[in-house]
Amino acid sequence: PDPRFSAGDPASAIEEFRVMVDAMHDHGIEVILDVVYNHTGEGDHLGPTLSWRGIDNASYYVPKPGQPRFLYDSTGCGNTLRAEHVYVRRLIMDSLRYWVEVMNVDGFRFDLASTLLREQGRVNHQSGWLQMVQQDPVLSGVKLIAEPWDLGYSGYQLGTYPPPWREWNDKYRDVVRRYWNGEFGITGQFATRIAGSSDLFAPGHRRPSSSINYVTSHDGFTLQDLVSYERKHNEANQENGRDGRSVNYSQNCGQEGSSTNPDILAHRDRLKRSLLTTLFVSQGVPMLLGGDDLGRTQQGNNNPYCQDNEISWYDWNLGESNKEQLEFVRELIAFRKDHPSLRRNRFLTGQVEKNGLPDAIWWHPEGHVMRSEDWASTQAFGMWLAAPDMLLICFNPTGEAVRFKLSDEYVWSWGLGWGESTVVAGEDLKGGVASVASQSVLILRVQSSASERGMV
Template sequence: MFAKLAQPYPLGATLCDQGCNFSIHCPESNNIQLILFDERNNKTVIELEHQKMGIRYTFVHGVKAGQVYGYQVQDKSGTRLILDPYAQALNQIPHYTEPFSAEASWAFAKSVVTNHDFDWQDTPRPQVPYEETILFETHVKGFTKRHPEMNEQWRGTYLGLCQPEMLAFFKAQGITSLQLMPVTSCMSEPHLLKMNKINFWGYNTLCFMAPEPRYAVHDAVTEMKTMVRTLHQHGIEVIMDIVFNHTAEGGEGGPQFHFKCLDKSHYLLNSGKDYVNFTGCGNTFDLSYQPSLNIVLDTLRHWVTHYHIDGFRFDLAATLGRRREHFDIHGAFFKAIAQDPLLRQVKLIAEPWDVGPNGYQLGHFPRGWNECNDKFRDTVKGYWLCNHNPIKELATRIMGSRDLFSAGCWPDKLPVNFVSYHDGFTLRDLVSYNHKHNLANGENNRDGHGDNRSNNQGIEGETTRLSVQYKRERQKRNLMATLLFSFGIPHILAVDSLSHTQRGNNNAYCQDNEISWADWQLSEESEQFRDWLAQMIAARKQWMSPFIRAFSGKDRGHHRIHWRRSNGQHMNAEDWQGLEAFALYLGLYKDGEELLFLINHSSIPTRYRLPQGGKWSVICDTSDSQLRPRQIQTTYMQSAKSLTILHRA
């Protein structure tokens, strides 16, 4: 009877009224059995009596949601319990003490059969247009762990992100889309375990479909869905940062959790002697192998279907288009996404590089993908903080990096612009440190990027000197005003809205402590910046988003763009070699709304002559810590090292 219920697809554990179908792809593991565990951890061994194309499967009558299970395989060290790669939940936080032996595998986290019934209360998805999207990169635990007004039981959890205190904050800041750092189950690397540290960021995936249990009070599956539902009810999208480029099993000698035991030579790219490491993390997941491609696509559909996720940011996404040493824009993964009726509707954001050959692929991803624009980051930081004056490059980045992303494909192909990300200095540290201070990571300060393009304004680290503090706050405003009023999708590091410092640590991936936990005890200056940023985000939505919409697609050539000297004259070829004070004029159609950017990179105030035709309204002047609406008409005195944005209807 149950043989008819047994099916090779879908892979994983699939419930029905009569029991559960278990299916696993394991072409290199002929001697594999299903193990079911009861509440006392007693085990029942079940044979996988059916086979098809490297898949072993069976149906087990009477299995209910919550059943703990795994698979038993034989290796040189003995009988090992492995996770189901398709596991949709784990029974505990993954942890082990080195070495991860076959014996130790039986005390490790196990797979859990999951029922995805959930009342979504007919909550619609926000579907925020690209040109209105504000990405807010958020760590589930780190952003709420120290919130002073939140009930302690919710701090650092999925449910913490949807508490009234957080919802009020997100709404006040004008955030449209939370980009969550990895919430898939994660296992810390062996070298961190030896130092009694953890991978706090989560970029070391264990099971692609299982939510990270560290962030749950009781049930990660239900609590994560509750978080998404509540955020959706307040019009906020949820974007998942997801890691498919490598797995937590590392390279040769690394732990064996599943893939290495099931199909060592194919899931993970192999040179014949060792694992190929195009990611810097020990191995490379090979999407040119059909079962690898299948699990990635099944995983994406899983999160969209069962968790109503609005989009994904793909870590080291060049790996997804690899055919070993080469990147292929027409690769199977991209084609599969483009034809999938579910996945082609969500936001797709690529980190368009990895560390392998031909790994830098900015601007080369297919239509329908947005890309993290590190050229914007480097140019804008270099301009404001490092006394670089590449105004041609700055102009290109402000105007949407159209050398890489054609405006004819906007708004769906807008670049994702950013100044700070989880890796690197926070915004506050960019203006407070010249050098990285990563000793807490236990790697003798050798880790982390050396090219930070930061400027401490004369003193390394925290200071009470008011003149230095003023310079730092002004530079923060310069960076964020440039970000918010450039053509593209702005990406904001969540802790930057609180002016959080990591004390100069630019690689705090293993710091599950106050270095990474957002500091909600704000100084007067930090409160001013938080409020200024919220007002600037609102101003972007009101004034900049319509310009992005108008400059996109077939109508992009019907508008006015002029680059001017401070005296109002048009810039010439010589001016583009290093003019310190200049202006950008944007006008819609022949006589529509106008924006004027007054950019003063010099160390002295500069008077600008404004285009005639009526009064201009001041949106912001970054030399001022507050937005002061006022009107001007003929000239404007622009302070040194600052930016003013004007609007005229």
């Protein structure tokens, strides 16, 4: 561990880290380490000699084809570690085992994982390094998460890793952002993503838990900035705007940056709640960026790796709106835990299950099952999860409230929602209409007993 983060004597950093991990385990929290084995901090051939360049450059780094005095760069950092070399593999494997056996971590997220699979310049899913991890008695038992791409040839490999690997799903990120921006014609894509991305993972005989769903991460905008800035503001990085993604599918709700306008603040709060709710009702593994539960901002900087200041720090002096957002995230987490239908271990198919009901129905606001032609013309729709517990999750990304006609076979009650959304029951309490506020999510549940319906 970096001794700069030690609370006491830098020499105590190792023991402090182990104590921290043990304390987290005592509270039911696992520790996943983000590891970067794809490059070193030496840059390209013009950079400093800090690591293995001066020891054995040809063994530790991938040379540029046909120009071995230069370095191949699939990482965007000037060099690429040569994971196909036996000694580089040993270095990585020894490091991983140390963090598991000595430091007691529970798994790893591999930055630019495709680079580690490269052999002879190409991504190889039968690579020696991957097979070593798969059969290792220590590492095969921990959680393994890939950032399934790099910047080299054919580096984008989402959905191609073998079990039990999990993968960051950036297609989920982008489609969810675009949907809540109000983009037309992507309702079907949005439904596929919140249903677990079976198009990506089912062909490899994998489960919804293979998808690490996220809306924001340490690479890019925070959630607060996603609804406050239409473009990145990376001037403080002093790279003349070259760094960080330029396409963020973000919006500012009427004013770039911070605002005191109550209408703009209400709009941003509504969008944040919709994005967060989408994340926690999606099939797969939700990943929440640290600080998004608190409304943390990076002042529009979407690549603050070099900012050890207020841009990247947490402000623990929470205002009232920050506290409300924290409480809302707690409610979402509790709701997900309470409803197994949001945590299925098989993909949604629409097929009838043992209880006589399909596992999922896509519901049109007019009160019928979505037809194939509806997907191209409808933005607001519902995901009706019929097993093991019955929920109707209504999504409305439009600028106006949308009325959903509910099935008159059941008595529906409020599950989770906010703002101006309402539910009005029909005759005998069955059916009725739900009004879903603009750019909002409303979750309804079926009342399963007479006592819940107020009959006893």
